[in-house]
Amino acid sequence: MRKFFGQIEEVFCALLLLIMAVVAFLNVCVRYFTNYSFAFTEEIEVAGLVYLTLFGAAAAFKRGLHLGIAFVKRRFSPKIQAGLTVFAAVLSLGLFLTIAYYSIIQIKDERLLGTTSEALQIPQWIYTMAIPIGIFFITVRILEYTWDSVKEGFRKDL
């Protein structure tokens, strides 16, 4: 169970990317053989891309995959390095939680106005929900990664 929760975003991303590839491929085939294209698949694919980015970003935070400059940081003692890791985590949380806060206002607006998507005419907020949901996972993973690496940093210091 814990193992599953540890990889929940990865499972979700793999499935989503597979579905996106299949849908896009079917669209190419249909268009090639029948000269007809589904306008709505583009909307689904693009919404999928937003979910893929947010969930994938969460998993990448867990594994520490996001690009950054390490050569200055590496010159410091493990304790200072741990401090810098915490600093980066605080900034990351501030950034993502701010975006999440405004996404909730945006979702409220979209629901109030009954904003609908362009091609499928479904409520827009269903797409926008990717942001708060994705950021929930990002938050969890940042905390997890920071906790682990700080623990390790202090162990090295002893």
Add this chain to the structure above:
Amino acid sequence: AEYKSEYKMSIVVGPKGPWGEAAQKFADLVKERTGGRINIKCYFAGQLFAGKQTNEFLLLRQGVADFALASTINWSPQVPELNLFALPFFFDNYEQVDAVKNGEPGRILFEKIEEKGVIGLAWGENGFRELTNRVRPVEKPEDLAGLKVRVVGSPIFIDIFRALGANPINMNWGEAQTAFQQGTVDGQENPVNAVIIPYQLWQVHPYITIWHYAIDPLILGVSKKTWEGFTEEDRKIIAEAAQEACSWEVDRAREGLTGEMPALKILEQKGMKVTVLTPEQRQAFRAKTREVYEKWKATIGADLVEEAEKLLGR
């Protein structure tokens, strides 16, 4: 209330052309007549909302943008009633458009947007949307069969082209221009003065059909939050400046497209074959899109549509 040092105005298009120039004109008039108390800065090319045109209404309502000179197409996801102007083959001519904008339906529409936090000050115009393509002259619905047409990303337009037997494709304008060149997309629909002439579409499409299938009005609107901060006197100045800038804009947008339509001569000189539909020919298109009309009448609100039809004598 204290006035801001700068008010932001959102415009989807660039500063050149009637649309962009009218926005700047409005800003200049307001600044001049308020003695610099109200300083409006124009943010062109969708600068304020970074890409997603249909977010413009949200920004205005939240007061992120104070003013906007906006197309009704971009506001229709939040204000479905604005699809009135996109009903297929609804307006025959500019007189009918003016009657609706300036009459009861126009007033109701401004009421609808005000309920959602935006105050309408004046009506502008982007123009009737006409069809260009690279395959053949389009005179009857059958001529559209199987043509891949790039349409603006609004569901009613997709419905209309589907009903006419075409294959509508929604892609952004940048991509579309490449697609025209490569011939992977056969046609597009846009106003003559705003798009077809400035983008020199005769280079890719030898055929144009003047069919007035939908009109694209503009609204000069102000955020209710911003509006409430102005004094009575300044509101009056702003409203008048909006009227002035917009009526100037409408004249420019219609230039060469009324009466004998001399603008079409330019297109012919550039080698385009111009087809102007007769009322009978248009009737065939209208009949073919009847279902789309019925479906969207319900979305827009039957009362509003009927109110407009009364004015058109239908």
Add this chain to the structure above:
Amino acid sequence: MEATLLLFGGLFLLLLLGVPIAVALGTMALLAMWKYELGIFVCSANFYSGIAKYPLLAVPFFILAGMILERSGVSARLVNLASLIVGGIPGGIAIVAVLVCVFFGGISGSGPADAAAIGAVLIPEMVRKGYSKAFAAAVIAAGGSTAIIVPPSIALILYGVITTTSIPALFAGGAIPGFLAGMSLIIPAYLVSRKRGYVGERRGSLREIGRAFREAFWGLLAPVVILGGIYGGIFTATEAAVVAVFYGLFVGMIVYRTLSLKDFYEILVQASLASAVVLLIVTLAGLYSWAGSTLGVMEKMASAILSISSSQITALILVNFLILIAGMFLDAISIYYVFLPILLPIVAHFNWDPLWFGIVMTLNLAIGQFTPPVAVNLYVTTNLASINLEETSVAVIPFVLAMTIALILVILFPSLSLMLPKILNLY
């Protein structure tokens, strides 16, 4: 002035402190939006629309296709074929590495992906044959960088998205310069190998070459399918990417039978994560660049550069120098978003061709991918060679010089970039 200092100074500081690039860009953007009242409310809408763009769908699909073809054994078979043909020359494996990198770059859209695919096969091999680890890591990082200029290319897709230049035209424009950049790397690879006495391999008999060719055939066909489809007008760049995915699955699961379902699941996860890292930078760098442009900071920087010199040549040198320096510290995508708003007014001022400029800038950024201290390709190859990135700082110099000469040629002769798009009637 104050806003300029905040945006650029703040970003530089955060980067040095080791804050992830995406987070540093996003944080500075939000700070500027809040401080200068740009309406911080739009941050979520802009975050969303920065990702929700149809051409960006090509990013996960090209990454996925590259990983599938690599894991199916296509890169190993290409290496085998190339070694039998040119391996006899001194420094044979190094030259093979560059050639296969350029060829695999015709499938992969990203430098690190290319370097990983070829490096995984060749770095252990080179080390075993007595090449220095630093040299092996350097030559493959440099070779891998050609992937962003040889079509298809994620970098060119982003340039197209930002500047609304036609993506198929950009792809065609990158073909000759990409080939040229690859060839330029062969010269230092050969010279260094000869000097250090890295001997060549056995040249294969015609029969062996024939067999290797048959084995590598499906891999050789991949770029034909991808690029042929785009230029045949059959599909768009995004569609080509998804066709490449299914072509790869066909090769891996049916032809070679080297790809298991479990492998495929792992590839799906890796491709998702790699795309997410790229797209998070795309959208947050987009927010940063939007805040800078809306504040007028970018325009001011542009006119500052123009005020230094009104001469076209000086401006061109200055601009390329700026990109080269930026490429030492930032990844290619962030550079597009941060610097294009500054550079485009200059491009317009001198009436430079935006397609040519895109190719020049991307080739320049390719060099940045293997110049320390920040070099995405070297991260990958030094990891494979288990050495420190800094240990390669000397080994990369000849390759940096060689590719800079290729860059100068592409700058001096615009037809190298413009000829093919014009012949194909894309531009």
